[in-house]
Amino acid sequence: MSEPKGRGAAWTEERRRSDEGRRHLKGAPAANGNGWPDLVTVSLIGTERSPVPPAAIPGVPTPDPASPGRDPAAVLLDRAAVLTAARRAGWRPARAEPPPVCEPDPRPVVSPAASRRLARMLGGEYPDLLAEWLAAVAARGLRPPWRLLPALLDRARGRSADSHLARLVAEAGGPRVRWLAGLNPDWGFVLAEALTGDEAWRLGIASQRRAYLTELRARDPGAARELIAGGWAAVGPDERVMFVHVMADGLSLADEPLLETALDDGAASVRTRAAEVLAALPGSGLSQRMAERARRWLQMDEGPRGPRLVFVPPAEPDAAMRRDGLTPSRAQRAAQPADQTGLLLETLARTPLRTWTRRFGLTAADIVTVFAGDRAPWFFIGWSRAAFSQRDQEWMAALINRALTGRPPATAALAELSRLIRRADPRLGAPGVLPDPGREAPSALRYEIGALRFRYEMLKELAHDHGDG
Amino acid sequence: MAEGWDRARVVALAPDAASLRAAQSLASGGSWPLTGAGDGDAVWGECQGSAATPYRTAVDLSGPAYRCSCPSRKFPCKHALALLLMWSGDGIANHAAAPDWAASWLAARAAKAGDATEPKPAADPAAALQRAQQREARVAAGLAELDRWLCDQVRQGLAASQRSGYRHWDEIAARMVDAQAPGLAERLRALAAVPHSGPGWEGRLLEEYALLRLLATAYRGQQALSPELRDTIRSRIGFTVRQADVLASATPVRDHWHVLARRDLDQDRISTRRVWLRGARTGRFALVLSFAAVGESLDNSLTVGTETDADLAFYPGAVPLRALVATRYDTVEADAPPGAAISGLLAEYATALGQDPWLDTWPALLEVTPARAPFPCVSDAAGDALPLHPGTAGCWPLFALSGGRPVTVAGEWTPRGLRPLTAWAPGGIVVRL
Numbered sequence: 005m006s007e008p009k010g011r012g013a014a015w016t017e018e019r020r021r022s023d024e025g026r027r028h029l030k031g032a033p034a035a036n037g038n039g040w041p042d043l044v045t046v047s048l049i050g051t052e053r054s055p056v057p058p059a060a061i062p063g064v065p066t067p068d069p070a071s072p073g074r075d076p077a078a079v080l081l082d083r084a085a086v087l088t089a090a091r092r093a094g095w096r097p098a099r100a101e102p103p104p105v106c107e108p109d110p111r112p113v114v115s116p117a118a119s120r121r122l123a124r125m126l127g128g129e130y131p132d133l134l135a136e137w138l139a140a141v142a143a144r145g146l147r148p149p150w151r152l153l154p155a156l157l158d159r160a161r162g163r164s165a166d167s168h169l170a171r172l173v174a175e176a177g178g179p180r181v182r183w184l185a186g187l188n189p190d191w192g193f194v195l196a197e198a199l200t201g202d203e204a205w206r207l208g209i210a211s212q213r214r215a216y217l218t219e220l221r222a223r224d225p226g227a228a229r230e231l232i233a234g235g236w237a238a239v240g241p242d243e244r245v246m247f248v249h250v251m252a253d254g255l256s257l258a259d260e261p262l263l264e265t266a267l268d269d270g271a272a273s274v275r276t277r278a279a280e281v282l283a284a285l286p287g288s289g290l291s292q293r294m295a296e297r298a299r300r301w302l303q304m305d306e307g308p309r310g311p312r313l314v315f316v317p318p319a320e321p322d323a324a325m326r327r328d329g330l331t332p333s334r335a336q337r338a339a340q341p342a343d344q345t346g347l348l349l350e351t352l353a354r355t356p357l358r359t360w361t362r363r364f365g366l367t368a369a370d371i372v373t374v375f376a377g378d379r380a381p382w383f384f385i386g387w388s389r390a391a392f393s394q395r396d397q398e399w400m401a402a403l404i405n406r407a408l409t410g411r412p413p414a415t416a417a418l419a420e421l422s423r424l425i426r427r428a429d430p431r432l433g434a435p436g437v438l439p440d441p442g443r444e445a446p447s448a449l450r451y452e453i454g455a456l457r458f459r460y461e462m463l464k465e466l467a468h469d470h471g472d473g
Numbered sequence: 474m475a476e477g478w479d480r481a482r483v484v485a486l487a488p489d490a491a492s493l494r495a496a497q498s499l500a501s502g503g504s505w506p507l508t509g510a511g512d513g514d515a516v517w518g519e520c521q522g523s524a525a526t527p528y529r530t531a532v533d534l535s536g537p538a539y540r541c542s543c544p545s546r547k548f549p550c551k552h553a554l555a556l557l558l559m560w561s562g563d564g565i566a567n568h569a570a571a572p573d574w575a576a577s578w579l580a581a582r583a584a585k586a587g588d589a590t591e592p593k594p595a596a597d598p599a600a601a602l603q604r605a606q607q608r609e610a611r612v613a614a615g616l617a618e619l620d621r622w623l624c625d626q627v628r629q630g631l632a633a634s635q636r637s638g639y640r641h642w643d644e645i646a647a648r649m650v651d652a653q654a655p656g657l658a659e660r661l662r663a664l665a666a667v668p669h670s671g672p673g674w675e676g677r678l679l680e681e682y683a684l685l686r687l688l689a690t691a692y693r694g695q696q697a698l699s700p701e702l703r704d705t706i707r708s709r710i711g712f713t714v715r716q717a718d719v720l721a722s723a724t725p726v727r728d729h730w731h732v733l734a735r736r737d738l739d740q741d742r743i744s745t746r747r748v749w750l751r752g753a754r755t756g757r758f759a760l761v762l763s764f765a766a767v768g769e770s771l772d773n774s775l776t777v778g779t780e781t782d783a784d785l786a787f788y789p790g791a792v793p794l795r796a797l798v799a800t801r802y803d804t805v806e807a808d809a810p811p812g813a814a815i816s817g818l819l820a821e822y823a824t825a826l827g828q829d830p831w832l833d834t835w836p837a838l839l840e841v842t843p844a845r846a847p848f849p850c851v852s853d854a855a856g857d858a859l860p861l862h863p864g865t866a867g868c869w870p871l872f873a874l875s876g877g878r879p880v881t882v883a884g885e886w887t888p889r890g891l892r893p894l895t896a897w898a899p900g901g902i903v904v905r906l
Contacts, residue, residue: 044679047631047679047682048675049630050627052628076628078624078686081624088679088683092823092826094823097816098848098850100847101846102852106877150870151873151874151898184869187872
């Protein structure tokens with residue numbers, strides 16, 4: 005049943021014509037005029053409606069005694085059996101058009117342990133930490149293992165809104181993901197994200213503009229500021245919020261005038277965000293004004309059960325307060341606590357945290373445990389917001405510790421806490437640094453602490469990573 | 474007379490976990506207006522389900538064989554399982570008279586089994602011989618029936634198959650089970666998917682039918698064939714060879730066996746693990762199979778990417794592939810094995826087909842570059858290309874690994890294309906695809 009040699013273009017042409025059902029020439033079982041297509045056609049129609057066509061393998065004697073008395077169906081099946089074996093044995097390879105060779109990626113691959121961790125994340129374990137993993141890998145000059153790039157690309161593609169992830173995949177994946185995108189149009193977004201520099205800024209969509217601006221801000225904060233100042237008047241409020249967000253990184257006093265302007269912006273979202281960013285800027289006018297107010301409004305006095313925190317704001321907010329984001333209207337929405345509590349939140353959120361350590365002469369860990377009565381949850385939330393926007397690791401650690409050791413955090417505090425743990429120094433996740441969440445701890449908190457520990461392990465793994473091939 | 478079964482024995486019959494759960498809740502609820510059991514040989518009951526009339530379920534414990542009027546395609550269905558669960562928990566009165574519908578089915582089964590089912594002690598060689606002869610007779614009758622069925626298909630035309638449900642094949646498969654030819658039953662059941670497998674399905678169905686008839690013809694004429702080919706035919710029909718017999722009769726082949734690839738398949742309620750090996754010295758391929766109930770863990774003793782110094786005992790056959798690990802001496806990490814050219818693979822497969830025309834999976838160990846154009850394929854240094862199996866055409870990790878350069882790939886070559894299973898990244902790192 006070996007394959008007869010010596011077919012040429014005629015064979016190809018004959019095959020194109022005769023082998024219906026096959027869309028293209030995938031390399032194929034041998035079909036050199038052996039009658040296979042005819043056998044298939046008749047088997048479809050049925051031998052009771054059509055005579056059995058002959059079948060032959062060129063060069064091989066036909067072992068087919070089709071005596072007149074035999075059942076035509078049996079004859080057809082016997083011929084088909086011979087041809088099936090012959091066609092399989094005589095499979096002819098096709099010709100391929102190999103893809104271009106991918107340009108080399110000089111970066112070493114992450115360690116096997118880190119590769120396994122990536123596979124776990126792609127499999128659903130803390131998938132929201134993928135972005136941080138990718139950023140850390142790229143920052144250390146490493147690359148993910150090639151075999152996992154398709155899954156990474158699918159993940160980034162699945163979240164078209166999350167172009168941040170797409171960008172990270174493109175960066176960490178290097179030339180190999182661009183090469184893959186050349187083969188699979190589904191991953192074209194990797195190439196689209198590759199718009200660089202000016203072009204991304206002038207022609208890109210919002211996510212690309214943001215990416216460009218973020219990158220520029222990291223490289224040259226002043227240049228980013230000038231770009232923002234120049235574009236400020238021409239863009240809508242969403243983009244102005246984005247501008248303020250971008251400025252929160254690499255913040256300096258040189259940014260203050262522009263952000264102060266933003267405090268007078270027509271859009272509340274811009275004003276609020278600008279106030280938060282200014283509060284995080286040490287020495288800014290706003291942070292000084294807030295520190296001044298906070299000193300007047302918030303006292304620690306000696307209560308019947310030891311020191312306690314007392315908040316006494318003015319009865320009516322003035323215009324200066326409003327401009328700095330202390331707007332009582334926010335407090336009157338149904339979901340918000342009553343007036344003064346809302347003001348307490350806003351005050352704490354916008355006041356530089358070292359105001360408190362200096363004023364009370366205590367550490368953050370001490371302050372967060374001072375008795376605050378019914379308002380304790382709101383103190384916790386306010387400080388959490390401040391610690392988040394001011395990126396103050398000491399306060400973050402104190403607050404997280406407090407959540408794990410004190411009374412379980414209020415439901416309203418959980419979202420703030422989650423956000424905080426996400427931004428916390430991953431070293432907090434090292435074994436023994438934080439107490440284990442108790443059984444009564446809310447599951448969201450337990451999840452976040454799990455994520456923090458996962459982050460610690462994941463970054464430790466990458467820190468002493470020697471790529472090995 | 475059969476004794477009562479323990480619960481574990483019933484649980485083991487469940488086709489899947491969902492059926493078992495459903496059966497458990499049926500067995501504990503009060504949805505059985507009528508149940509009964511014969512003298513340890515049959516159980517029956519009527520189950521009030523969502524339908525207006527109750528489902529009628531009967532189990533012949535000697536098989537066991539099941540019959541239920543419900544439309545489920547699970548086998549046994551949840552009603553039969555629930556019935557057995559209740560019975561094993563002594564929840565069904567024995568020595569009852571069967572209602573007509575159950576009695577007639579049981580009688581028909583008894584008649585079908587005929588006078589041949591007198592159980593005899595296994596130790597009696599005369600009885601063993603008799604049982605073997607009975608089985609041969611049953612298989613022969615089953616194959617004759619299959620042959621008629623195959624011819625009927627081709628006589629009436631395969632065009633109708635595309636409109637047939639799975640039942641079309643399940644029925645003939647069930648008859649092959651009755652004929653004690655489980656290998657044929659499995660092959661037939663798998664055919665239900667062919668008419669929906671895309672363009673060219675009619676050709677693939679004809680191939681399968683033709684090869685099945687070839688098997689029936691070959692079984693009839695087996696006396697004229699070589700002992701090896703006879704072994705091949707019998708194993709494809711479903712005659713099993715005991716492991717002890719393989720170990721006792723085969724000459725062990727000692728080699729450093731490179732564990733090339735692994736593939737797990739879930740079928741019915743059984744997981745099958747296929748592990749492909751290749752001997753460094755002999756260049757010989759081997760296939761080690763292991764089985765487990767779905768959910769249980771499979772044999773993990775052969776790790777892809779390692780090399781095991783071992784004696785293998787091959788099952789008899791015209792192209793011996795399937796083997797047992799007889800003695801194991803040592804296992805070490807291994808470098809990437811040397812991949813061959815496509816022409817070599819095709820030549821090997823052609824030679825093997827000359828000896829066993831039913832071979833539709835052949836081990837491939839190739840040095841190739843994956844390509845997308847003009848279709849998903851792998852191509853070698855000589856420019857030859859083989860398509861990827863349609864089920865693995867999106868084998869992107871293989872492409873990611875290659876980056877347009879050749880990689881060593883191990884997998885299975887089938888008439889529908891290459892199914893890549895393992896690739897070796899630079900530095901010899903093993904990647905299971």
